[in-house]
Amino acid sequence: MKHSRSCIKTLLFGLGFIALPTLAHADAWSFTATPNTTQGTYSSSQQRSTFADYGIGISADYLDQGGIQVSYSNTLIGETSGLTNINQNNYMVSGHLNFHPDALPGQVTVRLDDYVIDNNYQNTSIQQPNYDPTSRSNVVATQISWLNNDKTLYADLGYANSPYQGFTVQQYTPTFGFAFDQAYDWLQLRGYMISGLQASTAGKTSTNALETKWTHFFVSQSAWVPSSVTVGITLGEQDYAVNMDAQQVANLADLSQGADTIGLNWNLSKSTKLFVLGGQSRFRYVAGANDYQLNFGYAGLTYAW
Amino acid sequence: MKHLSLLAALTVALMLSTTVARADASPWANSYQLEAAGKYADALAALDSIPLNGPDAEFKTLRSAWLYYLQGSYNESIREYRLAIERNSQSLDARLGIILPYFAQKRWREAEQSARTALDFSPNNYIGLLRLTIAQEAEHDWKGMEKSATTLTTVYPSDATAYVYLARAQAWLGNSSQAAAAYSAVLVRYPSDLEAKTYLSKNK
Numbered sequence: 001m002k003h004s005r006s007c008i009k010t011l012l013f014g015l016g017f018i019a020l021p022t023l024a025h026a027d028a029w030s031f032t033a034t035p036n037t038t039q040g041t042y043s044s045s046q047q048r049s050t051f052a053d054y055g056i057g058i059s060a061d062y063l064d065q066g067g068i069q070v071s072y073s074n075t076l077i078g079e080t081s082g083l084t085n086i087n088q089n090n091y092m093v094s095g096h097l098n099f100h101p102d103a104l105p106g107q108v109t110v111r112l113d114d115y116v117i118d119n120n121y122q123n124t125s126i127q128q129p130n131y132d133p134t135s136r137s138n139v140v141a142t143q144i145s146w147l148n149n150d151k152t153l154y155a156d157l158g159y160a161n162s163p164y165q166g167f168t169v170q171q172y173t174p175t176f177g178f179a180f181d182q183a184y185d186w187l188q189l190r191g192y193m194i195s196g197l198q199a200s201t202a203g204k205t206s207t208n209a210l211e212t213k214w215t216h217f218f219v220s221q222s223a224w225v226p227s228s229v230t231v232g233i234t235l236g237e238q239d240y241a242v243n244m245d246a247q248q249v250a251n252l253a254d255l256s257q258g259a260d261t262i263g264l265n266w267n268l269s270k271s272t273k274l275f276v277l278g279g280q281s282r283f284r285y286v287a288g289a290n291d292y293q294l295n296f297g298y299a300g301l302t303y304a305w
Numbered sequence: 306m307k308h309l310s311l312l313a314a315l316t317v318a319l320m321l322s323t324t325v326a327r328a329d330a331s332p333w334a335n336s337y338q339l340e341a342a343g344k345y346a347d348a349l350a351a352l353d354s355i356p357l358n359g360p361d362a363e364f365k366t367l368r369s370a371w372l373y374y375l376q377g378s379y380n381e382s383i384r385e386y387r388l389a390i391e392r393n394s395q396s397l398d399a400r401l402g403i404i405l406p407y408f409a410q411k412r413w414r415e416a417e418q419s420a421r422t423a424l425d426f427s428p429n430n431y432i433g434l435l436r437l438t439i440a441q442e443a444e445h446d447w448k449g450m451e452k453s454a455t456t457l458t459t460v461y462p463s464d465a466t467a468y469v470y471l472a473r474a475q476a477w478l479g480n481s482s483q484a485a486a487a488y489s490a491v492l493v494r495y496p497s498d499l500e501a502k503t504y505l506s507k508n509k
Contacts, residue, residue, distance in 0.1 A: 064412040100410040102379050149411045
């Protein structure tokens with residue numbers, strides 16, 4: 001039972017770096033680098049006390065045609081009851097290509113992500129300490145999306161395959177988004193349909209959830225006024241979810257029972273942006289009948305050149 | 306009855322003469338007439354008989370690119386403009402033209418890059434500067450837009466459009482007094498400009 005404690009929620013944020021063909025013009029490539037951190041504390045948990053993640057992401061985009069991202073982060077989860085703290089490395093490579101079909105005005109993007117997770121709970125038998133069937137994985141996620149030319153309508157369909165020791169989780173994520181209030185507001189709805197779960201840890205073999213994000217954009221010349229605020233609410237249940245917006249893989253065995261977040265984005269200058277996010281995720285350690293929460297804050301500073 | 310027969314004969318004669326005239330007209334003339342009538346696909350088809358390796362081949366490519374653009378076939382338009390650039394790497398026409406389908410597809414970075422390349426060939430070219438400014442506005446690159454629009458107003462000081470873009474850039478940058486000055490310059494050159502009037506009335 002205690003071994004399920006070693007599962008981790010992994011946060012991976014974009015990173016990118018690249019070397020590609022000769023350029024027609026120096027401005028053809030644009031780059032960003034985003035150092036970031038997430039800090040959190042667990043409440044009511046029988047197993048965990050703190051969450052800390054430090055990472056960096058780098059992206060490179062070629063004109064409007066596509067791009068690549070790479071990222072690395074290290075996650076440390078403080079355990080209670082004398083258990084070994086969980087120390088996990090998270091790697092991610094992502095590539096996307098954009099298409100502009102005349103028959104479907106707008107931009108169609110095909111994306112492929114690869115997430116590699118590796119932590120210190122790698123004993124392979126439940127009889128041993130520090131056993132965790134989800135301590136290593138190579139998660140592949142793909143997505144096809146469409147955004148209309150006026151950037152007022154968006155749809156995507158995502159699929160993720162997460163192989164863990166002894167079982168494989170599959171996830172489908174249909175998404176729809178639209179602008180309103182003269183495009184000062186944006187609403188996005190994403191369904192999470194996850195199957196292939198282990199009933200012993202999740203209490204079920206499949207879960208469904210709906211993630212809703214509302215974003216309001218501000219117009220201000222002041223760098224101190226946020227350029228946007230985003231409120232997110234997730235209803236339903238998720239387990240081993242892959243979030244392709246945040247580029248996160250959750251290899252936490254415990255059942256996610258929803259989350260509330262609020263994020264603020266500042267355009268500090270033409271080349272520098274600050275994004276901060278705060279929120280609470282709710283989980284259930286099914287076997288231990290323990291409902292607990294993770295209260296967290298994220299900050300990422302993006303520099304573009 | 307006699308009048309009707311005469312009218313019918315005249316009508317038939319007129320139709321025949323029109324047909325003969327069309328058959329005699331050059332593919333170019335036909336294409337221009339069809340474009341003017343809004344029949345862009347037909348205007349493009351009218352160019353089919355022009356050889357791809359003849360003396361008019363480059364112009365055929367440029368005109369095809371334009372007609373594809375007009376009918377909303379933006380990818381074909383881009384392809385033809387690229388062919389025109391391959392055929393004649395000095396072609397400013399092609400380098401400026403390709404910006405239009407990029408605009409239509411909202412590919413602002415590619416539009417900006419194409420405008421910059423055109424300006425490398427012909428610094429201070431009006432269309433190049435204007436399209437660069439438009440792309441920068443779409444990318445919310447207010448500093449870059451201010452710089453391009455300032456160049457436009459310096460090189461083309463009689464142009465009201467140049468001052469409109471300069472005013473917009475200043476307004477987005479929060480320089481209200483400079484935006485007002487630029488909008489005032491617009492009204493000197495084009496007294497009925499609604500955008501300038503609206504801004505100045507709200508920012509007295």
